[in-house]
Amino acid sequence: MNRTKLKIDILLKLSISSRPLSINDLHQALDFKCDISTIFRTISQFKDKNLVSEINLEEGFYRYELSLQKKTLSHHHHIRCRVCGEIRNLESCDLSSFEKSIKKLGFTQMEHRLEFSGLCSRCSKS
Amino acid sequence: MNRTKLKIDILLKLSISSRPLSINDLHQALDFKCDISTIFRTISQFKDKNLVSEINLEEGFYRYELSLQKKTLSHHHHIRCRVCGEIRNLESCDLSSFEKSIKKLGFTQMEHRLEFSGLCSRCSKS
DNA sequence: GTGTATGCAAATCTTTTGCATCGGC
DNA sequence: GCCGATGCAAAAGATTTGCATACAC
Numbered sequence: 327m328n329r330t331k332l333k334i335d336i337l338l339k340l341s342i343s344s345r346p347l348s349i350n351d352l353h354q355a356l357d358f359k360c361d362i363s364t365i366f367r368t369i370s371q372f373k374d375k376n377l378v379s380e381i382n383l384e385e386g387f388y389r390y391e392l393s394l395q396k397k398t399l400s401h402h403h404h405i406r407c408r409v410c411g412e413i414r415n416l417e418s419c420d421l422s423s424f425e426k427s428i429k430k431l432g433f434t435q436m437e438h439r440l441e442f443s444g445l446c447s448r449c450s451k452s
Numbered sequence: 453m454n455r456t457k458l459k460i461d462i463l464l465k466l467s468i469s470s471r472p473l474s475i476n477d478l479h480q481a482l483d484f485k486c487d488i489s490t491i492f493r494t495i496s497q498f499k500d501k502n503l504v505s506e507i508n509l510e511e512g513f514y515r516y517e518l519s520l521q522k523k524t525l526s527h528h529h530h531i532r533c534r535v536c537g538e539i540r541n542l543e544s545c546d547l548s549s550f551e552k553s554i555k556k557l558g559f560t561q562m563e564h565r566l567e568f569s570g571l572c573s574r575c576s577k578s
Numbered sequence: 579g580t581g582t583a584t585g586c587a588a589a590t591c592t593t594t595t596g597c598a599t600c601g602g603c
Numbered sequence: 604g605c606c607g608a609t610g611c612a613a614a615a616g617a618t619t620t621g622c623a624t625a626c627a628c
Binding site for chain 1: 607617618
Binding site for chain 3: 330349366387388
C-alpha cells in the first residue's frame with residue numbers, strides 16, 4: 327500500500343473527527359477533490375489492514391473511525407440520537423455473559439456490533 | 453392498513469421461518485408473485501406498526517422477524533456464522549450496565565442493536 | 579365510492595468494478 | 604519501469620418513488 331497524499335488526508339480527517347465519518351463526510355471534508363470511488367477503495371484497504379473500523383448506526387450507510395482510536399479508547403460502542411444525530415462513545419464493554427452462551431453453541435472467533443440509539447438530553451427536552 | 457392476501461402471506465412466511473428473512477427471501481418465498489417494491493412498502497408499514505423488527509447482520513441488506521416472535525422469545529439478539537451464514541438466536545440480554553452509563557449522558561428512550569458473528573461449530577472445524 | 583394496495587417503471591442512494599492514466603518507489 | 608493509486612464512467616444491488624390501476628372496506 328503506497329503512501330499517498332490522499333491516504334494521509336483521509337487518516338488525518340478521521341483522526342481529528344470526534345465522531346465516525348461516512349464516505350460522504352470524507353468526500354466533503356476533502357472538498358470533493360478526489361473521486362468518491364477512490365475513498366471507498368481506500369477505506370476498504372484500511373479496513374483490511376485493520377486501520378479503521380466500520381460502524382453501522384442504522385443510517386443506511388457506514389461510518390468509519392480509526393482503529394487506533396478504538397485502542398486508545400479501548401474497545402467501545404456508540405449511542406446515536408435518533409432526533410439530532412449526535413453520536414457519543416460508550417467506553418465500557420462487558421458482554422462476557424453473552425460470549426459464554428455463544429461458546430456453548432459451539433461458535434468461535436466471535437465479533438460483535440453493539441450500537442445504541444436514544445434521545446440525547448437536548449432532544450429529550452424538546 | 454387494509455388486510456390483504458399479500459400482507460397475510462408475508463406475516464405467514466415470517467412466522468414459519470426459523471431465521472429472520474430478507475426482502476429477497478420473502479420475494480422468493482412468495483414465488484415472485486408480487487412486486488418486490490410492494491414487499492418493501494409492506495415491511496415498512498409493518499415496521500411502523502411495530503409488527504416486525506429490522507435486523508442488520510452486516511450482510512449489506514436487512515432481515516426482518518416478527519416482533520411477536522421477539523416477545524415470545526423475549527427480547528433477544530443473533531449470532532451469524534461468517535462462513536456459512538447460519539443464524540442462531542441468543543435468548544438472554546443484560547445490558548443494564550451500558551444503559552446506566554448512557555443515562556448518565558442524558559439520553560432517554562434507548563434502543564439497541566447487538567449482533568454477533570463468529571464461526572459456527574461446523575465451520576470452526578473445517 | 580373512497581382510500582389504500584399493488585404493479586410497473588424509473589429514480590435514488592450506496593457501493594463496486596473496468597479501464598485508461600498517473601504517481602510512488 | 605513496474606505496480607499500485609486514481610479518475611471517470613458505468614454497473615450493481617438495495618431501496619424509494621410516481622403514477623395508473625385494482626382491491627378492501
